[in-house]
Amino acid sequence: MEHVCIFGFFIGLVFGIFAAFYSFQLNRTYRYPFLSHFLNYIVVFNLVIFLYLVTKYASVNFPGPITADRNSPFYTVMFLAALIGEVGLIYTFFRVCLGLLEKDIPKKANIMFSAALILVGISCVIGITTYMNTGSNRWIMTSYIGVAAAAMVILLGMSVWLSLGKLEEPKDSRRTAIRVFGALFFAGYLIFFAAAALPEPFQYLVGTAALVYLNVVPIFWLKKFFLRLYVRISSENSVRLLEFVAQDKQISKREREIMELILQGKSNKEIEELLFISYNTVKNHIYNIYQKLGVNSRGQMIHAVLQAQREREISKNKEILNRI
Numbered sequence: 478m479e480h481v482c483i484f485g486f487f488i489g490l491v492f493g494i495f496a497a498f499y500s501f502q503l504n505r506t507y508r509y510p511f512l513s514h515f516l517n518y519i520v521v522f523n524l525v526i527f528l529y530l531v532t533k534y535a536s537v538n539f540p541g542p543i544t545a546d547r548n549s550p551f552y553t554v555m556f557l558a559a560l561i562g563e564v565g566l567i568y569t570f571f572r573v574c575l576g577l578l579e580k581d582i583p584k585k586a587n588i589m590f591s592a593a594l595i596l597v598g599i600s601c602v603i604g605i606t607t608y609m610n611t612g613s614n615r616w617i618m619t620s621y622i623g624v625a626a627a628a629m630v631i632l633l634g635m636s637v638w639l640s641l642g643k644l645e646e647p648k649d650s651r652r653t654a655i656r657v658f659g660a661l662f663f664a665g666y667l668i669f670f671a672a673a674a675l676p677e678p679f680q681y682l683v684g685t686a687a688l689v690y691l692n693v694v695p696i697f698w699l700k701k702f703f704l705r706l707y708v709r710i711s712s713e714n715s716v717r718l719l720e721f722v723a724q725d726k727q728i729s730k731r732e733r734e735i736m737e738l739i740l741q742g743k744s745n746k747e748i749e750e751l752l753f754i755s756y757n758t759v760k761n762h763i764y765n766i767y768q769k770l771g772v773n774s775r776g777q778m779i780h781a782v783l784q785a786q787r788e789r790e791i792s793k794n795k796e797i798l799n800r801i
Contacts, residue, residue, distance in 0.1 A: 479533065479536075479537050479681070480537065481681075481682065481685070482533055482681045482682070482684075482685045483530065483533050483534050483537065485682075485685030485686065485688070485689055486526055486529055486530035486533065486685060486688070487530065488689055489523075489526050489685070489688045489689040489691075489692050490523055490526055490527060490530065490692075492689060492692035492693050492696065493519060493522065493523035493526065493692040494523070495696065496519050496692055496693075496695040496696050496699075497516060497519045497520055497523065499695075499696060499699060500512055500515050500516045500519060500695060500699060501516055503699060503703065504516060509576075509707065510576050511572075511573055511575075511576025511577050512576075514569060514572040514573045514575075514576045515573050515576070515695065517569045517572070518566070518569035518570050518572070518573050519692075519695055521562060521565040521566050521569050522566060522569075522691065522692070523692070524562055524565075525559060525562040525563070525566060526688055526692075528555055528558050528559050528562060529559075529688075531555070532552075532555050535551065547614070547618070548608075548612055548613055548614050548615075552614065552618075553608055553614040553617060556614060556617045556618050556621045557601060557604070557605075557617055557621075559621055559625075560597065560601065560617070560620055560621040560624055561597075561601075563621070563624045563625050563627075563628045564593070564594065564597055564624060564628075566628055566632070567627075567628050567631050567632070568590060570632055570635060570662075571586070571590075571631075571635060574635050574638065574639055577639065577655050577658060578639075578655070597620070597624065600616070600620045601617070601620070603616055604616040604617035604620060605617070629666060629669070629670045632662070632666045633663060633666050633667060633670065635659075636659045636660070636662045636663035636666060637659065637663055638659065639655055639656065639658055639659025639660075639662075640656050640657075640658075640659030640660040640663055641656075641659070651706050651707060653702070653706060654698075654702040654703065654706045654707060657698065657702055658698055658702070661694045661697070661698060662691070662694060664690075665687055665690045665691040665694060666687075666691070668683065668686075668687040668690070669684055669687035669688065669691070671683075672684035672687060704775070719733050719736055719737055719740075719782070720733075721785065722736075722770075722781070722782060722785050723736075725785075726769045726770055727769065728766065728769055731752075731762060732762050732765060732766050732769075734752065735748055735752070735759065735762050735763060735766065736766060736778070736782075738751060738752075739763075739775055739778065739779075740779065740782065745759050745760065745763070766778065
């Protein structure tokens, strides 16, 4: 069972690396503020999984005094690192939630985080001092368990807030994406939290599965909800540029219509129904559009339109400066 957990941690890290890379690419393309926070959260989450992986792998494959004794320097360092990781997990996930709601961190929350960070720092100093004097890391281990429990409660609470709370902003279809985001993460953290109540063999299995699931969620949500609901809102403001882009890239009238529908978040099937053309014809037009723009995906196509908008704005600003 322990080897199954190690394999599960490894698979979770693979998904985590892909999720981090994917969110990084989207952030570089679309520049939504919460995407950078989402990337930070994914990185911190996977650093915590990496600590679990190293600890479990060492205990199974390197039996001896270092891994058998919970008071060894190895476990002490791991507990300290995991403690800091749990604090980072709370902070980064909180920033993601606020970013989704397009809000800044309230002053009270900043004060609370600062106070909590100071308390954790003091606890770490006490724990290290105690360990140096007595050889026992009980204080550090207890602090880690306390912070980990608090993290679970806070992460579940923030997920419920997103999925069930009253959302004053935003007032458009992005609400659906936000509520699904909260529901998906609530399910994952609830399963992980509930796994602690299961018998030991199932506890490891269910807990590891929950960690893998929590790394799959970002990929799923970004593909199915961010690109369809967030990017569409961003692109609607750039539709007026289609005429400019069409002239520059020699895009036909029909291709321009399809581009406009893509910018509105329509699928190939929806485009087929709206324009009364066959599905294969839609695919052929999209292929031609990609060739003319030098792209190979919808995301890159939208990025090309947004880039044209930025270049046009820069050009206008230069003309204004030259006139002055």
